[in-house]
């Protein structure tokens with residue numbers, strides 16, 4: 001009897017899992033699964049302890065779901081990717097594995113690891129098969145007329161939608177249960193040798209079943225209100241599925257198919273297409289990683305921006321991290337992330353912009369800090385979002401378009417509903433003054449236990465324009 005091994009990574013589910021499905025296709029084969037935790041590597045990637053904890057909880061659920069299908073999931077912890085390849089090779093030898101199935105990860109180090117694993121296993125006579133699974137359409141499949149990766153989102157999304165309309169990617173069910181007898185006890189999942197940080201299980205329930213439930217509920221109605229609500233952080237107007245997509249408790253194909261089931265017109269113009277557009281952004285950044293691997297190695301997409309003379313002000317960086325910049329919308333955003341591991345998309349743009357365009361601090365420092373805090377940390381989306389905001393990336397808008405944190409706050413959190421949730425020290429400030437509390441305090445002779453703005457936006461903007469212009473001229 002052949003033995004098929006499914007190497008689980010960021011695909012912690014049994015439904016619509018391409019590798020698992022392929023491994024189970026041969027009815028007689030014995031199928032086993034393996035997850036290898038690599039805490040040292042996670043440290044290098046700044047994975048947040050909350051994400052590690054979400055993965056750990058989801059792993060237990062996927063182990064149970066696999067067991068219900070007659071598949072044993074093994075588990076091992078080692079330091080890094082190199083050690084994981086060694087372990088995989090010895091595991092395959094010990095279990096007399098004939099074929100390995102896995103879903104691709106697109107980050108540079110992950111691809112190097114997979115290439116090394118492939119070489120090693122093929123030497124051992126083991127068949128190795130990889131699958132595009134964490135994207136709707138495989139990287140490289142949506143290209144310009146001259147077979148190049150698009151560098152701007154809008155034409156990419158147009159071509160992408162055309163492809164989707166022509167042929168929808170298939171969404172696979174869970175495999176049928178196998179006849180294999182299971183051991184009485186499943187291999188124990190020791191806690192990761194990694195810092196732990198609790199997260200709110202109500203907001204981010206681990207595992208596939210919870211992800212599917214949230215997806216269904218979101219696609220029924222909230223997705224239709226998404227166009228108006230998605231920019232308002234005080235509302236719960238977005239899906240909050242990012243951690244599920246980042247860790248693979250949910251697949252983007254499941255999102256697409258559920259969306260189309262509830263909202264059949266979503267591939268055309270219209271309300272439901274707005275959410276689909278975000279899934280396309282997600283793919284766009286993954287396709288970019290593959291086309292431009294240097295993005296994984298701290299390189300800006302626009303080479304000339306390497307010359308920007310970033311400032312190094314530790315006090316400013318600490319104030320930004322801690323949510324003490326004196327700009328209420330920025331501070332509320334940072335505190336939301338520090339406390340919960342999640343930040344609303346509009347606020348990610350505002351707070352990232354503040355670091356780069358008001359404090360002139362290198363976007364890479366912000367990118368790392370976000371990774372270390374976010375429960376949904378994802379290299380492609382985070383790097384893409386940071387570079388977009390910093391004007392070092394693929395944004396079609398010019399670098400001299402700079403967010404004003406005060407007017408952004410006024411626009412998207414008019415009465416300060418969101419701000420008040422995270423800045424209790426502003427409880428007595430009236431709605432009309434919530435975006436300029438110090439102006440109000442001065443006028444009304446009040447004392448505020450809240451920092452004064454650490455920079456003045458107008459002057460900061462001028463400074464940023466000057467350093468970008470100098471970099472542009474020097475290149």
Ligand code: FAD
Pocket residue numbers: 230238239240241242243245246278279281282283285343344345346348349352370374376377378379381382383384385386389
């Ligand atoms: P929804 O609005 O419901 O969107 C649905 C899904 O689409 C999301 O779950 C996500 O998978 C994807 N998505 C939405 N917007 C984007 C986008 N702009 N780029 C790529 N994918 C998107 N997203 C992450 O998943 N991980 C990150 O580490 C991350 N870092 C970011 C950093 C910055 C500076 C910026 C500006 C954005 C970042 N994003 C990141 C994108 C976006 O902010 C989050 O995906 C979104 O806020 C998650 O909430 P949601 O699940 O409710 O999203």
